[in-house]
Amino acid sequence: MHIPDGFLDPKVWGPAYGVSAGFTGYALYKVREKMNEKVIPLLGITAAFIFAAQMLNFPVAGGTSGHFLGALLACTLLGPLEGLLVMVIVLLVQCLFFADGGLTALGANIFNMGIIGGLLSYAILVYLKSLLSKVVEERKSLLISAAASSWLGVVLAAAACSFELWLAGTIPLSIAFPAMVSVHMLIGIGEAIITTVVLAVVTLSRPDLVHAYSGPKLEVAVQEVR
Amino acid sequence: MEKISNFIKQNKGLIIFLSLGLIVSVLLGVFVSPWASSSPDGLEKVAEDKGFLKKAEETEPAWKHSPIPDYALKGVKNEKVSTGLAGLIGVLITLVAGIVISLVIWLLRRPSERSRPGHET
Numbered sequence: 001m002h003i004p005d006g007f008l009d010p011k012v013w014g015p016a017y018g019v020s021a022g023f024t025g026y027a028l029y030k031v032r033e034k035m036n037e038k039v040i041p042l043l044g045i046t047a048a049f050i051f052a053a054q055m056l057n058f059p060v061a062g063g064t065s066g067h068f069l070g071a072l073l074a075c076t077l078l079g080p081l082e083g084l085l086v087m088v089i090v091l092l093v094q095c096l097f098f099a100d101g102g103l104t105a106l107g108a109n110i111f112n113m114g115i116i117g118g119l120l121s122y123a124i125l126v127y128l129k130s131l132l133s134k135v136v137e138e139r140k141s142l143l144i145s146a147a148a149s150s151w152l153g154v155v156l157a158a159a160a161c162s163f164e165l166w167l168a169g170t171i172p173l174s175i176a177f178p179a180m181v182s183v184h185m186l187i188g189i190g191e192a193i194i195t196t197v198v199l200a201v202v203t204l205s206r207p208d209l210v211h212a213y214s215g216p217k218l219e220v221a222v223q224e225v226r
Numbered sequence: 227m228e229k230i231s232n233f234i235k236q237n238k239g240l241i242i243f244l245s246l247g248l249i250v251s252v253l254l255g256v257f258v259s260p261w262a263s264s265s266p267d268g269l270e271k272v273a274e275d276k277g278f279l280k281k282a283e284e285t286e287p288a289w290k291h292s293p294i295p296d297y298a299l300k301g302v303k304n305e306k307v308s309t310g311l312a313g314l315i316g317v318l319i320t321l322v323a324g325i326v327i328s329l330v331i332w333l334l335r336r337p338s339e340r341s342r343p344g345h346e347t
Contacts, residue, residue, distance in 0.1 A: 001269045006285030007278070028331065035332040036340065037233060038240060044324030045247045051320040052255035055297065055313055057263040064271040065263035089323050097319060098312070099295035103288040161269060170278050179276060183268040206243050 001069075001161055001184070002094065003109055005102030012168040017107030023115055024088050027081035039082065042209065046074050047086045051093065058190050066187030069157070071118030072125065072150040073195045076142075077202065079211040080122045087114035108164050112157040121153025125212065139203050142213050143196050150195040151188035158184035248321070255313030259297070260306035 008016075050070035057065035070090075075083030091109050094100040101109045125145045132141035162176035170176075203210055234241060266274060273279035294300070294312050302308035332340060 001267065003269065004282040004285075005288050006282040007273070031328075032331050032334055035328055035335060037332075038237070040325055040328040040332055041244050043328045044321045045244050045251065047324035048317045048321035049247060049251040049254075051316050052251040052259070052313060055255060055259040055262060055309075055316070057265070057267060059263040059265055060268075062271075063265050065265040065267050067262075067267060085327070086324065089327060090320055093316065093320050093323060095292075096289060097292055097294055098297055098316065099287065099289075099292035100297070102282075102285075158268065165278075170281060171276055175276055176272070179272040180268065183272065187268055206239075209240075209243070 001109075001112060001157060002091075002101030003105035003112075003161065003164070005104050007102075007170050008105055008108055008164055008168040010104075012164050013104050013108050016105075016111050016164065020088075020107040020110035020115065023084060023119070024110065027084045027088075030081050031079075031085060034079070034082075039078070043078060043082060043086060046077060047089045050074060050086060050090050053194065054090065054094070060183065060186040060190075064183055066184070066190055068191055068194050069113055069117050069154060070195075071113055071157075072121045072146065072153050072191075073198055075118050075122035076125065076146055076195075076199060076212045077210055080119050082211075083118050083122065084114045087118050108161075112160045112164075116160045117153040117157040120156060121149045122212075124152060125149035129212070138213065142203065142210075143200055146199050147192040147196045151185075151192040154184050154188035154191045155181055158187075251317050251321075252314065255317040256310045259313040260309040262309075 050068075050073070053068040053070055055067070057067045060066050071083060071087050073083075074086040077083070078086065088110055091101060091106060091113065095103055095106050095109075125148075128145035128148055129138075129141050132144055135141075136144070158180040159177065162171075162173065162180040165171050165176045166173035199210065203213055207213055265271070270279065273282070294315065297309055297312040297316070298305070299308045299311045299315070302311060
C-alpha cells in the first residue's frame with residue numbers, strides 16, 4: 001500500500017506530511033519519558049522484523065499480492081507511540097534506500113500505515129479487549145482483539161488511501177474505495193494471522209514484553225519487590 | 227563497562243529472546259523474501275486495473291538516490307541472491323536506525339531518570 005510519487009498532488013501530500021509530522025513529533029517527545037535500556041534493543045528488533053516481514057508478499061486473489069504491515073503488532077508490543085516510531089523508521093528506510101513509496105507520499109504513507117493502521121487500530125484493540133476481558137481471560141481477549149483490529153487496520157488504511165487518491169483527483173472515490181477496500185479485506189486476513197501468531201508466541205514466552213498485556217506483569221513486579 | 231556486563235548478567239533471558247527475534251528477522255529477510263510473490267500489491271493492482279499507474283510511471287521520483295531500488299541489489303545477477311542481500315541490508319539498516327534513534331531519545335532523558343522503569347503500563 002506504499003503510495004509512489006505521482007499519485008497525490010501537493011494539496012493532499014502537504015497536509016498529510018503536516019499531520020504525520022505532528023504525530024511523530026509528539027511520539028518522539030512522549031516516548032522520551034518512557035525510554036529505557038530494555039526498550040532500545042526491542043524497538044530496533046521490532047523495526048527489523050517488520051521490515052523483513054513486509055518483504056514477504058503473499059498472493060491473494062486475481063494476480064494480486066499483499067504484505068504484512070505490522071503497525072498494530074508494533075503498537076501492541078511496544079506501546080502505541082513507540083509503535084508509530086517503528087513504522088516511521090521502516091517507511092523512511094523503505095523510501096530512502098529501496099525506492100518503496102515516494103518521498104512526496106511519505107507523509108501520506110505514515111498517515112495510512114502508522115496512524116490509521118497503527119494508532120487507530122490500536123485504540124480499537126484496547127476497546128475490544130476491554131469488552132472481551134469481561135467474558136474471557138486476558139490472553140485470549142488480547143489475541144482475539146488483535147486479530148480483529150489488525151484486519152480492520154489494514155482495511156481502514158486502504159480506505160484512507162482511496163480517499164487521498166480521490167482528493168488528489170487521481171481517481172473517483174466510487175472506483176477507488178470499493179477496489180482498495182475489497183482487495184485489502186483479503187490482505188487483512190494475512191495481517192490478522194501473522195499478528196496473532198506473533199503475539200501468541202510472545203505472550204507465552206515473554207509476556208512482560210507485550211505492552212498491551214498486563215496480567216503476568218503484576219506477578220513479575222511482585223517478585224522484583226521481594 | 228561494568229554497567230554493561232551487569233546489565234547483560236541481569237537480562238540474560240531478554241538478550242536470548244531478542245537475539246532469537248533478530249535471527250528470525252534475518253532468516254525471513256534473506257532466505258524467505260526471494261520466494262515472495264512478485265505480483266503487484268493491492269494498491270499497484272488497483273492502479274493498473276483502473277488506469278492510473280501511468281501517473282506514477284510518468285513522474286520523476288522525488289528522491290533519486292535510493293541505492294537498492296525495488297529490493298534488487300545492483301550488480302548481482304542472480305535475482306534470488308540479489309533480493310536476499312537487499313533483505314539482509316534492509317534488516318540491518320532498520321535495526322541500527324531503531325537502536326540509534328531510541329538511544330538518542332534515551333540520552334535526552336535526564337541521567338537520573340534513565341533506568342527508571344517507565345515502559346510498563
